[in-house]
């Protein structure tokens with residue numbers, strides 16, 4: 147195994163007990179998904195790429211196998227996480243105080259509710275993830291935090307997500323809500339109709355709501371690099387599919403894109419003084435956009 151480790155990540159078995167205690171090892175879970183020590187998970191691999199500690203040897207091995215050939219995966223992880231911070235600050239400044247975070251990921255530095263609460267102390271955040279250990283870690287972190295919930299659900303089932311107590315009981319969809327689909331749609335294959343899924347979330351939102359999307363796309367990656375990335379993720383419960391820009395635009399159906407539109411991740415409203423991007427614009431191999439749901443949308447629903 148190539149010994150390529152992001153800064154701050156130790157090697158060895160202790161890492162299998164993040165934060166000094168074992169991860170939830172209950173098997174089963176949503177659609178039979180449980181914590182499988184033999185199988186890497188997208189959430190934990192992403193955490194490892196960011197230098198986090200909530201990952202197992204199997205996740206590190208999967209990333210370490212890929213990194214020498216596709217170092218871009220780490221650049222992407224940093225760039226999409228930075229985009230998440232910028233987009234939350236932007237949405238708070240636009241008056242949004244309710245967030246539905248689909249595919250929220252392992253709790254790590256700069257969680258959505260922490261960034262939000264720096265701007266709006268009364269804001270509400272509903273986290274949703276399909277990975278049981280993401281949910282158990284998040285619940286532990288959030289214990290006693292008012293106005294923030296975490297729901298174990300599959301974002302491909304919008305009606306289930308929207309009816310869940312942690313979502314329906316927290317967010318008021320008669321007012322604007324920001325739906326965050328940050329780096330989760332690559333895990334929704336075309337066969338599951340991601341555009342139809344995003345339409346169903348949209349149809350539950352009032353005018354003035356927003357949708358934020360980031361998505362992997364091969365800007366500098368070769369065909370072989372894309373194949374290798376997709377191959378490694380085939381061994382997870384959530385295989386990865388990169389998409390081209392036209393296809394990514396369809397994932398914001400009926401939304402008006404706010405400036406600067408659908409652009410490479412570091413180009414979406416960069417904040418030069420905050421976490422200044424060290425990576426070149428294209429090497430993140432990801433695109434980002436934020437859509438706004440205008441009033442006229444009410445007339446063209448089902449379009």
Ligand SMILES: C[S@@+](CC[C@H](N)C(=O)[O-])C[C@H]1O[C@@H](n2cnc3c(N)ncnc32)[C@H](O)[C@@H]1O
Pocket residue numbers: 188189192226227230248249250251252274275276277280299300301302327328329330333334384
């Ligand atoms: C790359 S991580 C992104 C985490 C976070 N959104 C961020 O930007 O830092 C992708 C997350 O999506 C979750 N995920 C994948 N497919 C999902 C699905 N169908 N429903 C809910 N979550 C899903 C994974 O478990 C993982 O936590």
